Amino acid sequence: MARSWRGSLRGRLLAGVILLAALGMAAVDVASLVGLRLYLTDVADRNLTQARDSVQRYVGSRAAAPISETTLDTLVPAGAYVALLDERGRVVAETAAQGADGRLTPRPDLPEPVPGGFAEHPITVSAQGALMPRYRTLGFPVGAHTTVRPATGAAPKPVSTMVIGTSLALADDVVYWLVGADAVATLAALAAVALLGRGVLRVGMRPLQDMAATATAIADGDLHQRIEVARPHSEIGEVGSALNRAFDARQRSEERLRQFVADASHELRTPLTTIRGWAQLHLHGLAQQPELAERSMLRIEEEAAQMHATVEELLLLAQLDQGRPLADIPVDLGGLATTAVADARALDPGRPITVDVQGEVFATGDEERLHQVLRNLLSNAQRHTPAGTPVAVAVRALPEDRVELAVTDHGPGMDPETARRIFERFYRGDDSRSPGTGGTGLGLAIVKSITEAHGGEVAVTTAEGEGSTFTVTLPAARPSRC
Ligand SMILES: Nc1ncnc2c1ncn2[C@@H]1O[C@H](COP(=O)(O)OP(=O)(O)OP(=O)(O)O)[C@@H](O)[C@H]1O
Ligand SMILES: [Mg+2]
Incomplete structure (x- = not known):
């Protein structure tokens, strides 16, 4: 029987399965993406911390010799951004910022002036004038007497703080790529769940459809039809067995009722026949003698009394069957x-x-x-x-x-x-x-x-x-x- 999926038990079960699968997959996707992002950020932070340690060691080993602005980028891993700040937080010297492919990118958007204690622990800042790339930045002191010689060759200027930053562009690219890949994989998996689930539900629901067909046939008068129960101990098998018992009980009770009505009619037919016989005798003038006339009336009265008693008994049984309270x-x-x-x-x-x-x-x-x-x-x-x-x-x-x-x-x-x-x-x-x-x-x-x-x-x-x-x-x- 063709039936719309919407609103049917099959349709609702399938929608439920797809919804649950979608929720499960979304949870896995989100957990893996968040985990990956945290891991990549952690890698960047560890690189920054190592760079800070090596810079501080380098500065300590040079005593009062100024750092050259032209060789600033050699102090940190390739591609990292470096800024040297004076005591007021103003940038005195800085390098260019580069992406992973070596191309120049906008520098990190540092506050002006940079406040004391800025980025004591690694923080994320965006690029100047743009949202991307983002940088992981770390600020730290470089000692009281450190100076930097500007690239212009001017006199060295005192600096107190260094800020280093490393681009998160690669990490962000990986995460965005994975978001796309996850979305495609999730949609494909959901489509597969929908297709397979539809097939599985169609097979699983077949016994219920058979039951409905059998019940309809019985309701249409084919009282001998019964549901075929392949596995009596399964849930559907139990429903089928219970329905078969109900159909058996209904058939038995209908047969009993039919028998009862037939017996009752039979019981009432005998006295009725007798009454009709005596009444016809009367009508046709055959009971002329007073003796016969009286006898016919007596018999009619006797038979009517017996019918009355039988009908009373049938009524009583019907009342008891109805379970009327006594x-x-x-x-x-x-x-x-x-x-x-x-x-x-x-x-x-x-x-x-x-x-x-x-x-x-x-x-x-x-x-x-x-x-x-x-x-x-x-x-x-x-x-x-x-x-x-x-x-x-x-x-x-x-x-x-x-x-x-x-x-x-x-x-x-x-x-x-x-x-x-x-x-x-x-x-x-x-x-x-x-x-x-x-x-x-x-x-x-x-x-x-x-x-x-x-x-x-x-x-x-x-x-x-x-x-x-x-x-x-x-x-x-x-x-x-x-
Ligand atoms: N005490 C008894 N001794 C022997 N047979 C009995 C006895 N009581 C009942 N029966 C048998 O059981 C049958 C059913 O009894 P039941 O009382 O239901 O019907 P009934 O006496 O034939 O008719 P009625 O409806 O007028 O009572 C009787 O026809 C009779 O054969
Ligand atoms: Mg009796």
Whole structure:
């Protein structure tokens, strides 16, 4: 996909790399240029100091003999400038100034008069009437009785200070040349970084582009596409694996939803078909006899009631799925179990149902929903076991602030495959399909959702021919709080 570099991640990364490289190279360039300039200045200073020492030795060895202005330049290294000053700082005699190539250059621009102590340590001064060349200059005393004989042959004049200067033209040329060379080399290196960096980033970013293409394909409906993860432990590999897990989860949840909608439609279709059948019988005047007319109305009412119950259960599951907050108050589980058992006994008087509550047992949650958990478990024990099979309800506190509610029956129990699936929505065991036991298969799914919404869990212990025990564990509430 063509995309502008400006504003793209690649463009910004490349700009960052180039900027960092430019800063690094500029720092190296500046450090090397400053170092070179300091070194060259230091070389000039050492030459000046040596020249001063040899001049002072020469002057000391000559006693009172005057120095000749014509041979002044022989006192210092070739090309250096020399000026002799009297006590007031006026120039009495001086040489010409020369560049490294021997050509004459403007003399150093000394102050007039030159103050005492001028250039005691080497300093840089510019040329007279020009900025270049610059000179490194050093001033020093030449003894109390030193004189100079002017080139004109006039009488010797007393001098007290000598100033010598050496041109920095060569050093400056070297530095300027290096500035140019560094600039060209830096620009070339930055161009190479930009070109190589562009290629490296293009290769490095390819997995991200592949991810975007896969995500787009999935968004367009090709749910089976997945990102190819070449190196799962690299950063990009981890992102790819995480996205694949997210795509898997989305696909599973969509499949579950589709299944749920299909099951719900199927569940509602049977009573609707029955209702339509009886209604058409009525409409076509086939239910003339009062007996048949009444029967059709009764069946319509029964089926509508079943549909109503199913729709209520679906709504409840949808609400629990949405994670709507439940009531959060202490619920007396013992009292709840006693009431639910009394109701169950009234519905099925021929069945022994016992309840065992050990002490005060309080759970935190929604009383009506927890009542529903008990109702569903008791109705299952009644509906899926033969008439007269005993059922026991036990409520007790567990360590670590948990409470337990167990419903045990001594019915036929379940095979492991059935036991594994009973909490699925719309799952019904074979026994449930026989007439008289028919439910929608949502009872235990609702038990599971309500329990989990309370921060608890539900489990079943069962084996064929050995009955079943459903155990609900919930967070406890302290009785003192109620
Ligand atoms: N105590 C039990 N003994 C044996 N089988 C049971 C027991 N409780 C549940 N089952 C099996 O688990 C299946 C699922 O139970 P669930 O309560 O979810 O649905 P249902 O009872 O069939 O319908 P309803 O939605 O009306 O409750 C039942 O169809 C039944 O086969
Ligand atoms: Mg049930």
